[in-house]
Amino acid sequence: MxxxxxxxxxxxxxxxxxxxxxxxxxxxxxxxxxxxxxxxxxxxxxxxxxxxQPFQVMTSAELGRYMVASRDLKAGDVILKEDPIVVGPKQITEPLCLGCYKRVDGSYRCQKCQWPMCGPACEAAPDHLPECVVGQEIGSPIEIANFDEPNHFYEVVFPLRCLALKKKSPKKYEQLLSLESHYEDRKGTHLYQENQKSIVNFLRNYFFIQEFPIEDIDSSEKSIHTITGIIDVNALEIRLKESEVLGLYPTFAMLEHSCTPNTKHAFNKDRQVTVKAAVDIKRGEHISTMYTHILWGTAARRDHLKHSKYFMCTCFRCSDPTELGTHFSALRCKQCTNGFMLSAAPLDELASWICTTCNGTMTAEEVTDINLKLGEEIEAALAMPVLQSLEKLVQRHAKTTVHPNHFHLFAARHTVLQMYGRDPSSVGQESMKKKEKMCQDFLKVCTALDPGMARLAPYAGVALYEYHLAVLARARQEPDAKQVDTVALKKDVETAKALLQQCIRVLQDEPKDQPEGQLCQVAQQNLAELRQWEATLSSP
The missing domain is CATH 3.30.40 (Herpes Virus-1)
Known part of the structure; x- marks a missing residue:
């Protein structure tokens, strides 16, 4: 109490x-x-x-329902714990078990409906019931499938589970329908037409859900489109060990969007979501999450929100042409050697870009073209990364094309800083100096964009761990005993310890079965070993 x-x-x-x-x-x-x-x-x-709950739900014409803190919250305070009202596979997914969501190869099928499953234990999973009941009459739609590739038949499963709530749990169905679908905004769009073919027609013409009583399931085309809209607008991605699934959380859905969110969330093994304050939140402040990718530039983030969530973000980061001082979207000026191009009006997607030094201009279309080409080049290089090639690519574009902190280069740097010291061509103190400097620069940008590590914890955690390796590489040199600088050595050990401790704090909420959670455990082991080493340094 x-x-x-x-x-x-x-x-x-x-x-x-x-x-x-x-x-x-x-x-x-x-x-x-x-x-x-x-x-x-x-x-x-x-x-x-x-x-x-330490929040109040408010309503406005602009935001709809949103949350404000009902008391002062400290970073780390739990704001909300919520179970999903429905869980299911993503629309585009590789074949997986509809009971436990592990990858399947098709060797076992549900004895009732013939959907691919792990084994008999998963046939009785509550999640699997809706498509099993419907599929018992016609069998599984997956008769011949390549189980190494995404399968479009899974697109109907999550919408079907949502529709089945009408009979299974009327209260949850009412909660579901209270969520925003943007039905009118979506109507007639390409996405609407694709959903008509791959979901609406499939559920009605293959599964014949319209044959079920209206009291059990609402099979009208508008209802199915409304459900797909609710899923697209509100569903959360839940990372599992072998796959990703979607969950709908009605209270979480009331969190408004910000490109500088003040909350972070994680899931437990039962797929319950826990929302914590990422930074201190004052009483009366809006409580926010993020609906898009934090490592995209402003234009990309706003375009994604426009076409998937049907609003244009006007948050502090989007309004700032420097993106909180990081110059995350800035380009090199083609007319002078020192200036960077920034949007003259970041909230206007058609606004020109102006050089900070010579006032030269560039059209929004030209900026988009440069970003697309650079993105393709970086993506190709990261597909099969070679350290020297990737390093030269980053250096070349940082000098000629974009700001060194540009979001495309930022992604490449995340790979490069991990390769220093591991690639045979990068062994030695010179590479470790580069690694240390790159980690420092990388973390500065992370901290500026996301002070509470609401979304950048995995990236910052990796950078902190790699930074500690670079410091230890210097500390563990074996010079002539007469030349050992005990003071410098102890300082390096202290720095490495501090970096590991910060790494652990950043990654402590990451799932233990995910790479980030596993890195947290490695960092804890390394910290214990480092403390033992430190004790030997202090002993006479």
């Missing part, structure tokens, strides 16, 4: 338990009043425990 908070000026309300005038408030949600602590204890047991 949460305690009361009477440290601020008393506010008067009605006791949530007995109805008398009350001045005490719940310290967690700041919304329920109590006249005495006994009333609070009774109310906690009688329902407030399940309703007590």
């Amino acid at each position: 949460e305690g009361t908070d009477d440290s601020q000026e008393p506010e008067v309300g009605m006791c949530a338990n007995c109805g008398f005038i009350a001045k005490l408030r719940c310290a967690n949600c700041r919304q329920a009043f109590y006249c005495k602590r006994e009333c609070q204890r009774d109310h906690w047991k009688n329902g407030h425990k399940d309703q007590c």
